[in-house]
Structures are given as structure tokens and as C-alpha cells.
Amino acid sequence: MTGEDDGVRWLAPDELAAWMSLAALMFKLPGALDYQLQRDSGLTHFEYLVMAGLSESPDRSRRMSELAGFANGSLSRLSHVVKRLEKRGFVVRRPDVEDGRITVAELTDAGWEQVVAAAPGHVAAVREYVIDALTPGQLAQLKEIGDAIHRKVDPARSC
Amino acid sequence: MTGEDDGVRWLAPDELAAWMSLAALMFKLPGALDYQLQRDSGLTHFEYLVMAGLSESPDRSRRMSELAGFANGSLSRLSHVVKRLEKRGFVVRRPDVEDGRITVAELTDAGWEQVVAAAPGHVAAVREYVIDALTPGQLAQLKEIGDAIHRKVDPARSC
């Protein structure tokens, strides 16, 4: 399945190695981070992102579509998740006063405490798995690499 | 939520930037690759990996647990997927002759044709999104970075 001139540019060994390395990373890292958050705080990584996004916003609130973009998820997904978070008492939803189409999600006090409690463990995990595993130079490279790939995958969002 | 000395080593701006870049990548790349495969070949990335794994093996067959490791998935997941692939006629399962506990999956002719048809498009996507987006130097760096992170996330498997 390699070598023949079938018009396809197959991957060279070093290209393949780099890709495999990235692929393995893509599969395992999310799971590892999810696992830590789930175990220590009962939160999904996505749920954490949503609540962290709210916690950093003025009035601890933000409109759904904005939040969806921030958390790298579809609006539909966010809607489902926020509904669950609301059921758990971490978030409330209300329509915007100026534009009735807009729904604004707001972090409750309970939600705030939940994020604050979850944050240190999550940051520690990110540090352990990523930041502290790399040299400062590699970290800088990683940003460049990530941005370059991101520009190809999602040209619209990245500029 | 930053700046106070609460004993937590929060992320510095450049660390955060690198992490965000990687995070965005982790969320979007799998989706983009899945989308291409699904659209052009009706296959999940995982299904593709499984069938590609078989296609590269002697007799186009391999035992389940091995295959699961290759495709970076749990045995349970693989079992479900292989059952579906079997229903679609791409794969057959049979117990190993020497050890009745072992199930070995084998790619059918239809399955082989399916992978062969899907491969060029998939490789092209990997090229477009990753390989050709980076310089050779970055590609080499990527492998080092991926391996370093992988060693931290899953120490057992990586050595």
C-alpha cells in the first residue's frame, strides 16, 4: 500500500511519525483531563470550560452563542449542557432584556464555588501533562504549531 | 482569580497561550478529520483506523485486544465497532484456534476495498491540515512535543 505511483502523496516515515505522535496525543490528552476533572470535581472538561468562561465574564454572565464559541462547541451542545448545569444549580438562564432572542447564562454562587474548587486541580493537570513536560522553547513552538494547524482546519475563526 | 498567592501555580500568559492553542487543536482536528472521512467514505476516524490496522496486518487479521491498542480505544469500544463493521460486511470475527478466548478480526474483500478507497482522501486531509501546514523543523518538533506529553499522560504505554 506504499511505494506505487498511484498519484497519492503518502506520508514519509518522519511525517508519519510526527502524525502518529500528534494523533496519540489527540486521543489520550482529552481523556486524561476529563478523567481528572470528573474524579475530583464531578465535571466534564466541557462543563468546566463553560463555567470557567462564565466566571471570567462581567456579571459572571454571557450569551449562549458567545459561550459556545469560547468553549469550542456547537450551540446545540451548549444548550444541552447548560440545561443540565441549570438543573444542578450551577447556572441560570434568562432572556436578554434588549433582544428577546438572546439567552444569557449566569453563574450562580454555587456554580462559582464549584469552578473555584475545580480550577486548581485542573490547572495542575494541565501543568503536569503539558506545560512542565516541555521546555520553554518547545512551549513556544507548540503555540506556533497549534496556530498553524488551526489556521488550516478552521480558517474562518483563526484570523 | 489570578495573582493572589493561594498556593496554586496558575498559568503565565505564554503558557496559557500555548495551552489554548493546543486545546483548540485537540477539539477541532478530530472533528475535521472525522468529517472528511464520514463525508467521502462513510467511515468514522476510529472505524478507519481499525480497518487500516487490519489491512496492514498479515492475513488482514489481528486479535481484538491488539487492534484496540493500535486504534487507541478500549476493548469494549472496539467490540461494538467491529460488530457494526461485521454487520456492514467489512469484517468477520472468529475465535482463535489455539486459544478459544481470543477473537480475531479479519478484513473482508469488501472491507479491503473500502479502506483502499478511503485512504487517499484521508491522507490528503492529514497532509492539508497538519503536514503541509508546518515546516520540516516544526514537524520534527511536533514529534518531540507529542512524545513528551504522551510520556506524561500515559507513562505505561510510551516506554
Next chain:
DNA sequence: AAGTGTTAGTTGACGCGTCAACCATAGCCG
């Protein structure tokens, strides 16, 4: 004011992955 289109968000059905329970076969030890 009524009609048309657009934007924001919600909902429900479906498919996939996870988890825990389970089954079958093999290897071991007395």
C-alpha cells in the same frame, strides 16, 4: 400592519462510547 427573511436558541431522536456486569476459555495447584 402584514409578510418575509434572518438570527438565537431549544428540542427530540438517534448513534456512539463508557462503565459495570457478565460469560467463556485457559492455566494452575492440590
Next chain:
DNA sequence: CGGCTATGGTTGACGCGTCAACTAACACTT
């Protein structure tokens, strides 16, 4: 051999994400 544990794999229930259909509110046109 009879019982025990370990190994390899399967299954079903449940939860989450996706997709397409839908609702509601606004904006623009006439």
C-alpha cells in the same frame, strides 16, 4: 480430576453530542 483465578471478549443500560426540525423574537419591506 475438581475447583480457582486470570484473561479475553461481549453485552446492555445509560449519558452525551449531533443533526435536523422547530419556535420565538427581531428586522426589513411594502
